[in-house]
Amino acid sequence: MQSTPLAERMRPRSLSEYIGQKHLVGEEGVITRFLDSGNIPSIILWGPPGVGKTTLAELIARQLKRPFHVLSAISSGVKDVREVINSGGGLFPPLLFIDEIHRFSKSQQDALLGAVERGKITLIGATTENPSFEVISALLSRCQVYHLENHSGEDLMEMLERAIHTDEVLKTKSITIHEKEALLLLSGGDARRLLNLFEMVVLQSASREVSVTNDLVKKVAKEQVARYDKNGETHYDIISAFIKSMRGSDPNATLYYLARMVKAGEDPLFIARRMLIFASEDIGLADTNALVMANACFQAVNVIGYPEARIILSEAAVYLATAPKSNSTYKAIGAALKRVSETGDLDVPLSLRNAPTSLMEEMGYGKDYKYAHDYSGNFIEQEFMPGPVKGHTFYKPGDNPEEEKIAERMKNWWKNKYE
Numbered sequence: 001m002q003s004t005p006l007a008e009r010m011r012p013r014s015l016s017e018y019i020g021q022k023h024l025v026g027e028e029g030v031i032t033r034f035l036d037s038g039n040i041p042s043i044i045l046w047g048p049p050g051v052g053k054t055t056l057a058e059l060i061a062r063q064l065k066r067p068f069h070v071l072s073a074i075s076s077g078v079k080d081v082r083e084v085i086n087s088g089g090g091l092f093p094p095l096l097f098i099d100e101i102h103r104f105s106k107s108q109q110d111a112l113l114g115a116v117e118r119g120k121i122t123l124i125g126a127t128t129e130n131p132s133f134e135v136i137s138a139l140l141s142r143c144q145v146y147h148l149e150n151h152s153g154e155d156l157m158e159m160l161e162r163a164i165h166t167d168e169v170l171k172t173k174s175i176t177i178h179e180k181e182a183l184l185l186l187s188g189g190d191a192r193r194l195l196n197l198f199e200m201v202v203l204q205s206a207s208r209e210v211s212v213t214n215d216l217v218k219k220v221a222k223e224q225v226a227r228y229d230k231n232g233e234t235h236y237d238i239i240s241a242f243i244k245s246m247r248g249s250d251p252n253a254t255l256y257y258l259a260r261m262v263k264a265g266e267d268p269l270f271i272a273r274r275m276l277i278f279a280s281e282d283i284g285l286a287d288t289n290a291l292v293m294a295n296a297c298f299q300a301v302n303v304i305g306y307p308e309a310r311i312i313l314s315e316a317a318v319y320l321a322t323a324p325k326s327n328s329t330y331k332a333i334g335a336a337l338k339r340v341s342e343t344g345d346l347d348v349p350l351s352l353r354n355a356p357t358s359l360m361e362e363m364g365y366g367k368d369y370k371y372a373h374d375y376s377g378n379f380i381e382q383e384f385m386p387g388p389v390k391g392h393t394f395y396k397p398g399d400n401p402e403e404e405k406i407a408e409r410m411k412n413w414w415k416n417k418y419e
Contacts, residue, residue, distance in 0.1 A: 006170070006199035007192040010163050015059050019162075020155040020191075021052060021148050031056070031146070035063050039092075042116050042123040044101065044131050044140070047148030050190030053126040056148075057097040060124065067094035073103035078111045085115040093121050101125035102134035103267065105305055109136045116142045134269065150189025153180075159191055160198055173202055175210045182217035197221055238264075239274060242317075246275075247282050251321040258310075258317050268309040272298040275316055286326035286400040293319050326398030336394045346386035379413050 012018045015025055015035075024031045034040040040060060045053040061068035069084045076098075084096050096112075098104065115121045116139065123143060127134060131145055151159075157180060164175050177183075183201075187194035201220045202210050238260050245253035261271055272294070279294035297316035301309040355365035370380045383390055397407035 005196050006163060006167060007195040009167055009169070010159065010195055011055055012059065013062075015063065018052065018055065018059060019158055020151050021056070024146055024148070025056070031060070035060065038064070040064065040122060042121075042143045044123075044125040044127060044135065044143045044145045045148055046127050046129075046131050046145055048128055048150055048189065050187075050192040050194075051148040051151060052191065053148055054097070054099060057095075057124045057126065061095045061097075064092070064095070066092055066122070068097065069094055070097045070099070073098055073100040073108075078108055081108065081111045085120055093119055095124060096121045097124045097126070099126050100128070102127040102129040102131070102269070106136055106303055109139050113138055113142070129267075129269070151191050151194075152189075153184050156184060156187060156189070156191065156194050159195065163195060163198070170199070170202060172208070173205075173210050174208055175202055175212065177212045179212065179214040179217075182214035182221075183212070186217065186221050239271075242271075243274065243278055246278055246317065246321045247325065249321055249325065251318045254317050254321040255314065258313060262306075262310045262313070265306075268301040268306060268313060269298065271313055272301050272316070275313075275320055279320055281330045282325055282327055283320065283323050284326045284329045284398070285403050285406065286324040286398060287402065290320055290323050324400045324402070326400050326403055328396060328398040328403060332395040339389055339392065339394070343386075343388050346388055349383070349386060351382075352384060381414065 015032075018025055021029075023029055026032065031040070031043075045056060047053055058068070067087070069087070071080055071084070081096075084094065087094060101109075112121075112123060116123050125131075125135070125143065131140060135143075160177065160183070164170050183194060183198060186197060197217070197220070198212075201212055201217055204220055238257055242254060242257035242261065245257055258271070262268075276291070276294045276298055279290040283290040293316055297312055300312045304312060350364045351367055351369040353360070353365040355361040360366075370382050372378050372380055374380075385392065397403035397410065
């Protein structure tokens with residue numbers, strides 16, 4: 001069997017072979033225009049796995065005929081970055097491609113700043129994470145950020161057809177795709193996953209004739225999950241169990257699943273980000289320190305990294321698991337969004353509108369608005385919502401000591417709504 005995966009064998013050798021991302025590399029794409037000019041600024045390619053970030057970086061270097069250096073943020077450090085910076089590049093600066101740049105620490109990203117600013121290197125960073133969160137602002141301001149989208153079904157089928165007709169291994173088979181839904185679903189827009197899954201499906205048959213069906217694809221794939229590592233741990237199952245253990249107030253199970261993720265090398269920022277969401281969604285106003293703790297954890301692991309980050313993650317996870325729980329604000333925004341969808345964009349009551357001009361004042365803007373601080377207790381009952389949703393209650397305090405205090409205040413203020 002061919003040892004090189006199909007996705008690697010089918011990697012485009014020129015931009016004319018590159019499928020997808022037309023907004024970047026189509027005839028009028030922004031990167032196409034840069035390449036036509038013979039130069040390109042430092043850029044960050046942001047998008048999910050398998051959408052062609054690494055391939056695009058390689059093709060840019062090939063077309064510009066520049067020295068091309070590749071570093072992985074997982075295994076490279078400041079020393080490696082400086083070696084590239086000092087390598088020189090002749091008339092034009094070398095291209096430095098950093099895969100998973102979001103995993104670089106602040107100090108590692110700082111090492112790139114001067115070289116990028118002075119034009120000693122042209123940086124091409126690739127990240128699956130939002131660069132506005134993961135890349136320091138000083139470096140981000142020196143780069144253009146381009147978002148790569150998941151491949152469409154048409155893109156993916158075009159890749160498969162090209163592979164069937166051009167790949168030396170697949171050409172030894174007579175392949176007919178009778179059903180494509182499972183292939184597209186299991187690939188999730190990831191070209192690498194699609195091609196390698198397709199090859200598994202084709203090569204599992206000893207017969208030259210291969211009929212690709214949904215059942216066959218599902219049988220070969222078995223699971224539609226992303227894998228952690230060689231031990232086969234399931235990324236989404238583990239994070240789901242971690243969240244459910246915190247929600248169930250079990251610190252021991254929480255620590256077990258956290259340890260599974262840490263041992264597998266999961267991005268600590270991914271874990272911290274999920275805890276940020278959990279603190280608001282599942283604890284909320286029952287313990288307002290939970291969001292503060294989760295945010296402090298996120299900020300800390302952003303500058304610390306492994307191995308010490310495991311201690312910070314553990315502290316935050318145990319706090320969240322043992323905190324009182326409430327999803328009242330989660331349900332409240334859900335109810336409000338549902339009502340907005342049902343009623344559309346209702347006019348804001350005139351009393352709540354500002355009146356910066358005399359004409360608007362004459363039209364009644366701001367009329368009858370009551371300034372709360374002019375009244376006893378800094379409160380006066382008045383209606384703030386548009387007519388069709390007048391009097392509607394979205395937020396209902398949860399059954400916990402902190403929100404019971406809120407409920408009591410609301411009853412004192414809004415006697416008709418919170419009785």
